[in-house]
Amino acid sequence: MITLHGFAYSNYYNIVKHVLLHKGLPFEEDLQYGGDDAYLAISPVGKIPALTTEDGGHISESSVCCDYLEDAYPDVVPLYPTDPLARAKVRQLMKVSELYLELPCRRTIPFVFSNSEVPDSLKQDIRTTAERGIQAMNAMCQFGPYVLGSELTMADIYLRYVLKVVALGSERIGWDIIAEIDGLKAWEAMMADTEIARRIDADQQADGPGFFAHIKQRFGL
Ligand SMILES: N[C@@H](CCC(=O)N[C@@H](CS)C(=O)NCC(=O)O)C(=O)O
Structure with a gap:
């Protein structure tokens, strides 16, 4: 059976977990907060996350895990289109949203955890990068009703959890980045309104105490 390693508070973990649940693949969860050599x-x-495959191989990096699950189980609820260009467009949206929205916002996380003010220089860096992401997302997103048209793809799942960190960062710097992308809030509400999303969000909340206890111990916060 596939093993998903990581913790439910992690947005990246939840991308891969959502894909596994959406495809209906049997898997077990191995609680790992990271930070140890083993x-x-x-x-x-x-x-976090990583996968151990049915063959006993290990893979990390969320988008690589997503691709692996699609390549290994292509006929089980496909999440990429068959056309190469359409597949690349799905991956393009995943990468753009991660590089130009999630990663800049992720830089606010230490300030979120310590409930402290983000320095102005960092706020400006985030703004410079996120403005390019917003412009690109406004050009790419279709919301028909899914992000790239009438079919749900890997990009919908990926983006849902990318936005969790964007929301955190937005709140900390006082700039609602999600509101800058036309149609994204309505799409987000639609994506939250599924049994899988509700299960993942509930598991994430339930892991909060364990995750913060780990952070406290690891970083002495
Ligand atoms: N590029 C990685 C990023 C994953 C990532 O940053 N995971 C966080 C949890 S959300 C993590 O492992 N943090 C612990 C650490 O950096 O040691 C991916 O796509 O999987």
């Missing part, structure tokens, strides 16, 4: 044998950078 985990490096499964995830070379020590990042």
